[in-house]
Structure formats: structure tokens, C-alpha cells
Amino acid sequence: APTTHFSPIFYVGAELTSGAGLTVSTEHAERAVYVADGSVTIGDRAVVVGDLAVLAAGVAAGVVAGADGAKLMLLGGAAMDGPRHIWWNFVSSSKERIEKAKADWKEGRFAKVPGDPEFIPLPDR
Template identity: 75%
Template sequence: MADPIELLIQGRAHELTPGFPVRRVLPSTKRRTVGPFIFLDHFGPLDVPPGGDGMEVRPHPHIGLATVTYLFEGGIFHRDSLGHAQAIRPGDVNWMTAGSGIAHSERTEPGMRQSGFRMHGIQTWVALPKAHEETAPSFEHVPVSRLPAWQDGKAALRLIVGSYAGRTAPTAHFSPIFYVAAEVPAAAALAVTPEHAERAVYVAAGTAMIGDRQLGVGDLAILAAGRATDAIAGMDGARLMLLGGTALDGPRHIWWNFVSSSKERIERAKADWKDGRFARVPGDPEFIPLPER
């Protein structure tokens, strides 16, 4: 029987900010994208004691992409250069379209930092199609109550972005895409439908079997196209993220927080940030300087 896994990618250790470790899964030297997903960071679970710093990501810029933040535990407060100020909680979606350029910060709220908390979540970047790379920046918050949720056997699924299994999320998007959070109890099976051209399963907690391979936390399995694939949770259950969509319309360049089909556009974004031409973030006067390299 053919292997249902086309490629297996394992996340690598990285620090988002000092003392805030993440697993960076995409881009990888093995594969840069899955559908329009071009970046995946998995942070936590991390126990932050009372008085701890938590997440302190100062204002920084983006172009050519949309950021998608999804939390299992904890909270993040988002501010951006359009004036949005929005807390995100587990199950909600923050979708920020950078397009022609936006700056934002992501921080732990003072009350949460004072009491201590547990942080666990995933941030992904979705590369915009060439026709939308320079679209006007925007921000959308979708509360968990508005997202499609259903049972597939014993598994509980929630559609974060796009269309999947006959359901469509209200979250804005620019190309065929799907992004699903799935809770699969011990020994239960979840069938990943074949409707999208590129598909992957990421293990955020627990273990799962796909074919004859056991996957653990930090593993991203790129699935072979064209057929339904079963993911069977281990004895401790599994928290899985299903993601993918239509392949990008050409290669993308990534430099720091910039994504574009044009190297020249990235050079212009670098100069714009360095010279202060991006709009500032109201209520958050700090910023991250342009890296030297």
C-alpha cells in the first residue's frame, strides 16, 4: 500500500523573544509551503509564573501576507498601525492582512502577566496571491462562536479559515485554503478529506499514527494528494491542525517579516521600515529595528 505521507517535517527550536521558545515548522529546507501557508510557529505549552514576561513582541512590519493567530491556552493582545486593539482568547481567530504594509505588536496583557498563566498556540502566515500582494491592509477578529464546529465520529473539529468538509468559515481569505483544529481522543480516528490539492497534518499535542508512522509533537506530515487519509490518535489522544489549500501562484521570497514574489519589493519594504515610512502603532511606541542581516 502506498505511503500516505509524502514528506515529514520536524519543527526546530527557535526563540521568538528571549525566554519565549517556539517550534518553527515552516518554512523548512525540505518544503517551503503547504498550499498558501508559508510560515508556522508553534509556541508552548509554556507556564508563565506570576510576574513573568510572557510574550513581548514589539511593533514590527509585514508585507505580502496574512497572519493567523490561534490559541489553545492563554491570551495575546494585538495592536496594529490601523488602530485596532484586540485581545485574542482560545478558539478565536485573529486574521491580519498585511498586503501593502502594516505594523503590529503582540503582547501579554498586564493582568494575565500579574496572575501567571499557561500559553499555547500557533501562528501561521498565509502568502497572498500575486494579485493581492499589494491589497490594502486590514484586520479581522472572529470569535470562536462564529466558527463552524462539528463532530467527526469521536473527533471534535473547528474550521478556522477557508472551506472544508462542506463547511466555510467566515474568516477573510484570498485563495482556496483550509485550516482546521481537531481534538482526537485516545485511539480514535480522524479522516482527512482529499478535497484540497495540498494537505498537511500538524501534531500540536499528543501522538498520532498516519499509515505505519507514529508522529509526535512538532511533526508536520505532508499528505499524498488525491485520497482520504486516516490519522489515529495515540493512547493519550491528540490535538491536530489540518492545513493546506491550492499551491501558490509562483515562488515567494521571505526576508525577516516580509513576504513577496519580488525581491525588489522586499528591498523597498526594508528601506521603508528603516527610514520610518511605515505607520506607527497607536498605544505602543516601541519598535523592532531592521535586522542587520
């Protein structure tokens, strides 16, 4: 489904047969490879199903499928402009904005999900 994003990103599925390879270019600053099925090697590193390999910045990465092939997600984009803070379902570059989001959630100021009347309370932690 189409989504709104505020910086250059990529999210690509790839399926490799046994021994096949691809190169993840340096076009984007932040890059990673998620192995959904099978296994790969990236340089001398073995990456197996369920692993996310974060790639070194500025270095093209060769990815080679293992004996059973591999299904991958290649993802990444522009580097963030600073640190992000995460609390429950809220992510922001500002801790104050997260506190405001908590208050807004408690007071029901977020839009409801169409077709889903359930309200999930804010966690205590």
C-alpha cells in the same frame, strides 16, 4: 479574529481520543497536520507532539490518535502560483518587492501597531 485571505484556506482544530481517527480529504491541494499534544499515525508514519506532517498531494490521509489521544491543527489551502521569498518578516513572490519593503521599513513608512510605540529595527543580516 477575522482575517483577509486571497485564496481558499482551512485551519481546523481537532481533538481525538485514543484510537480515534479522521480522514483529511483531497479538497485542498496543500495540506498538513500539526500535532499540538499526543501523537498520531498517518499511514505508517508516526507523528509526535511538535511535528508538522505535510501530506502528499491528491491522496486522502487517514489520521489515527495514539494511546493518549491527540490535539491537532489541520491546515492548508490552494497551491501557490509560484515560489515565495522570505526575509525577516517579509514574504513576497518578488525579490524586488522585499527590497522595497526593507527600504520602507527603514524609513518608517509602515503603519505603527496601535498601542505599541516600540520600533524594531531592520536586522543587519
